[in-house]
Structure formats: structure tokens, C-alpha cells
Amino acid sequence: MAADTSVEMFSKVLENQVLQTTKVVEEQLDAEIQKLDQMDEDELERLKERRLEALKKSQQQKQEWLSKGHGEYREIPSERDFFQEVKGSKNVVCHFYRDTNFRCLILDKHLAALSKKHIETKFLKLNAEKSPFLCERLGIKVIPTLALVKDGKTQDFIVGFTDLGNTDDFITETLEWRLGCSDIINYSGNLMDPPFQSQKKFGTIVTKLDKKTIRGKRYDSDSDDD
Numbered sequence: 001m002a003a004d005t006s007v008e009m010f011s012k013v014l015e016n017q018v019l020q021t022t023k024v025v026e027e028q029l030d031a032e033i034q035k036l037d038q039m040d041e042d043e044l045e046r047l048k049e050r051r052l053e054a055l056k057k058s059q060q061q062k063q064e065w066l067s068k069g070h071g072e073y074r075e076i077p078s079e080r081d082f083f084q085e086v087k088g089s090k091n092v093v094c095h096f097y098r099d100t101n102f103r104c105l106i107l108d109k110h111l112a113a114l115s116k117k118h119i120e121t122k123f124l125k126l127n128a129e130k131s132p133f134l135c136e137r138l139g140i141k142v143i144p145t146l147a148l149v150k151d152g153k154t155q156d157f158i159v160g161f162t163d164l165g166n167t168d169d170f171i172t173e174t175l176e177w178r179l180g181c182s183d184i185i186n187y188s189g190n191l192m193d194p195p196f197q198s199q200k201k202f203g204t205i206v207t208k209l210d211k212k213t214i215r216g217k218r219y220d221s222d223s224d225d226d
Helices: 002-037 041-067 079-087 104-119 132-138 172-181
Strands: 073-075 091-097 122-127 144-151 153-159
Touching: 002 104, 002 122, 041 144, 079 122, 091 104, 104 122, 104 172, 153 172
Parallel strands: 073 122, 091 122
Antiparallel strands: 091 144, 144 153
């Protein structure tokens, strides 16, 4: 009986919350409609022109990104290409990989999906064995490593899968969240709520990641000798 009462109370609380949310949305819509009703033809025309101009600039920006190789996940052949690529884009994610590492293949799948979703960022991959100078300069010792480059400077690294739930089965949204923490993509989710999947299933204790660089941190749980 007590359980039924609790369920009924919870249902009423939930219903009230929904009604309150609906009321707020309706009030906001009414305010917008009233604002539009009060505009004269000249004001409406100026509003239309501003929106068209914003849309035009957005399309121009998109075309510029695509012309620079955004919107796809691609391999670059050499260290020299890396420096050239990062000069041309504000946000770059570069995957340092090795053919014999299975985890690199896992990252490939997720990065390919994210490159199409976040065209504001350039997504690249570079064979670590063909770029020893760059790996030494950036301090890359564990494969896979993602170098996150903003305005031509490497600001952060994702080393192995430590920040992705310590599992090979992480979802694309987890990597998207981690990239968002470094402000290398335009992330629309809640940074304080990482989308780790099935944490209990994998027996992993995951804490929320502070929005800071991870360079210089030790990652003993990952290895480049897969």
C-alpha cells in the first residue's frame, strides 16, 4: 500500500514538473509572437536581412572548412604534412597510430564518424613509425595517442583509452565528450556529465574529468605493444 502511495506521489510531482515546463515554453513563445506582432514592416525586413546574412556567413564558413580538408578523416603521409595541415585550421585532431595496434582501428571508426559531424575541426591520422621526430618532439610514447592542436599549438593529448572509460567498447559520444573537454570541437552536451556506457558492467570507476591538459601524466594502463 505504501509503495502504491509513493508511486502516486511521484507521478503527481512528475506531472507538475511537466506542466510547469510546458507553461514556461508557452510563455516564451507567446513573448516571441508578441514581439513579432509589434514590429513594423521595416523592422521585420531588417530582421530577415540579418538572418539571411548570418546564414550566408555560416555557409561560407562551411565551404571554407571543406576546402581545407575538413569533413573527412584522412591520413597524411609525413611529418612535413602535419605542420602544413595544422597551420591551415584552427582546430585539429591528429591520431598517431601504428598498423599493428588493434586499438588504433577502434579509434579510426569513431574519428571517421566525428569528422563528418564536426566539420569545424580537421581530423587526421599519421603513422607514428613514419614520424619519429614529431613523436619525440610531442613526447608521444603510447600508441594510440590523439594530439589536439588549436591555433597551431598542441594543447592536449588523449593517450590510450584512459580518459574514455578504460574499455575498448566505449561509444563515439564518449570520445566526442572528451574532445569537447579540450574545446577542440563545438560540443553541445553537458561536459559535467560524461557519457560513459555501462560503467558497472566493465567494473570501471570513472570520475568526471577536469577541463585541463593531460600532458605529462603517466598512463601505465595502456601499452603500445599490442
